[in-house]
Amino acid sequence: METQKTYTIGELARAFDVTTRTIRFYEDQGLLSPERRGQTRIYSTADRTTLxxxxxxxxxxxxxxESRDLIRMYRPTEDNRDQLMxxxxxxxxxxxxxxxxxxDIRILQGELEDAEARARQAMENLENDHV
Amino acid sequence: METQKTYTIGELARAFDVTTRTIRFYEDQGLLSPERRGQTRIYSTADRTTLxxxxxxxxxxxxxxESRDLIRMYRPTEDNRDQLMxxxxxxxxxxxxxxxxxxDIRILQGELEDAEARARQAMENLENDHV
DNA sequence: GGGGAAGTTTACGTTAACGTAAAGTGGCGG
DNA sequence: CCGCCACTTTACGTTAACGTAAACTTCCCC
Incomplete structure (x- = not known):
C-alpha cells in the first residue's frame, strides 16, 4: 500500500518524448535528483512531476x-521574513x-485568424479565375 | 503628406531596448531588409513592425x-493551390x-497564485511565533 | 580641421541546451 | 556462458543568438 511508483530513465524519456541525455542533463543542472539503486537512477512520482x-x-x-527558480518558488519553504518577501x-x-x-498570444491568435481567412479567400479567387 | 516616417538603427535599438548588433543580426538572418542611403540603413514603419x-x-x-515563418504567413501571398493549402x-x-x-500559462498562473498564498501564510506564522 | 557620435564591415568569442560517440557495468533469457 | 539490452560515465561536438573588439567612413560642431 505504501509502494510508491517509480520509473527508470528510459520510461520517463519515452513518456515525455525526450532523450535520456536530456534527463541526465537536467540532473546535472540541479533540476532533478533521483534516488540511486547502485549506479542506476530511480525516479519517484515527484521527480516525474518536476520533469x-x-x-x-x-x-x-x-x-x-528560470524553470529551476519556478520550481523553487512552488515548493514549500521555511525562510525568514526577508527571503519570503x-x-x-x-x-x-x-x-x-x-x-x-x-x-502576445491573443494578438497573435487574431493575426493568424486573419492570415487563414486571407489564404482561404485567395483559394476561392483561384477557383473562380479557373472557371 | 507622403512623407513616410523612417528610423535609424539606433532609434529602433533604443525604442525596443535591443542592441544594434541584434538588429543587424536579424537582417543577416533574412528577417529584415531595410533600405540604404549609401551605407546607412534606413528603416520604414513596416520594418519597425517586423521587428x-x-x-x-x-x-x-x-x-x-519560427518568427520568420510567422511573418511570411501573415503577409499577403499569391501562391498556387497547393502552397495555399x-x-x-x-x-x-x-x-x-x-x-x-x-x-500552460493558465496552469502556471494558478500555481504561482498558490505559491504566493503559501508564502504570505508563512509570513503570518512568523509574526505569530514572534509574538 | 580636429574630434566625437553614430553609422559600417569583418571576424572571433560565448552561452545554453543538448547531440553524439566511446567505453564500461549489470541483469537475464536461451 | 553468451549475447543483448538498458543503464552508466566521460568527453568532445554542435547550433542558435547574439556579444565584443578592431578598424573604418561620415557627419556635425565649434
Missing part, C-alpha cells in the same frame, strides 16, 4: 534557470511576465 | 526561424501550439 514542470517551462520559452517579489515578476505572454 | 513581431515571438519562446496547414499548427501555451 513535467521543466518541459512546460520549455514550451513557454523559459530557460532551465523576496520570494513574493519574484513570484509577482513571473506573474507579470505571464500576463504579457497572454497578451 | 516588433520578432520580439513578440521571442517573448513567446519562438526561434528566429500548405500555408493553412502551418497556420493551424501554430494555432494549436498557441492553445497549448495558453493552457
Amino acid at each position: 513535467k514542470l521543466i518541459l512546460r517551462g520549455k514550451r513557454l520559452g523559459f530557460s532551465l534557470a 523576496a520570494l513574493i517579489g519574484k513570484i509577482n515578476e513571473k506573474r507579470a511576465q505571464l500576463e504579457q505572454q497572454l497578451t | 516588433k513581431l520578432i520580439l513578440r515571438g521571442k517573448r513567446l519562446g519562438f526561434s528566429l526561424a 500548405a500555408l493553412i496547414g502551418k497556420i493551424n499548427e501554430k494555432r494549436a501550439q498557441l492553445e497549448q501555451q495558453l493552457t
Whole structure:
C-alpha cells in the first residue's frame, strides 16, 4: 500500500518524448535528483512531476534557470521574513511576465485568424479565375 | 503628406531596448531588409513592425526561424493551390501550439497564485511565533 | 580641421541546451 | 556462458543568438 511508483530513465524519456541525455542533463543542472539503486537512477512520482514542470517551462520559452527558480518558488519553504518577501517579489515578476505572454498570444491568435481567412479567400479567387 | 516616417538603427535599438548588433543580426538572418542611403540603413514603419513581431515571438519562446515563418504567413501571398493549402496547414499548427501555451500559462498562473498564498501564510506564522 | 557620435564591415568569442560517440557495468533469457 | 539490452560515465561536438573588439567612413560642431 505504501509502494510508491517509480520509473527508470528510459520510461520517463519515452513518456515525455525526450532523450535520456536530456534527463541526465537536467540532473546535472540541479533540476532533478533521483534516488540511486547502485549506479542506476530511480525516479519517484515527484521527480516525474518536476520533469513535467521543466518541459512546460520549455514550451513557454523559459530557460532551465528560470524553470529551476519556478520550481523553487512552488515548493514549500521555511525562510525568514526577508527571503519570503523576496520570494513574493519574484513570484509577482513571473506573474507579470505571464500576463504579457497572454497578451502576445491573443494578438497573435487574431493575426493568424486573419492570415487563414486571407489564404482561404485567395483559394476561392483561384477557383473562380479557373472557371 | 507622403512623407513616410523612417528610423535609424539606433532609434529602433533604443525604442525596443535591443542592441544594434541584434538588429543587424536579424537582417543577416533574412528577417529584415531595410533600405540604404549609401551605407546607412534606413528603416520604414513596416520594418519597425517586423521587428516588433520578432520580439513578440521571442517573448513567446519562438526561434528566429519560427518568427520568420510567422511573418511570411501573415503577409499577403499569391501562391498556387497547393502552397495555399500548405500555408493553412502551418497556420493551424501554430494555432494549436498557441492553445497549448495558453493552457500552460493558465496552469502556471494558478500555481504561482498558490505559491504566493503559501508564502504570505508563512509570513503570518512568523509574526505569530514572534509574538 | 580636429574630434566625437553614430553609422559600417569583418571576424572571433560565448552561452545554453543538448547531440553524439566511446567505453564500461549489470541483469537475464536461451 | 553468451549475447543483448538498458543503464552508466566521460568527453568532445554542435547550433542558435547574439556579444565584443578592431578598424573604418561620415557627419556635425565649434
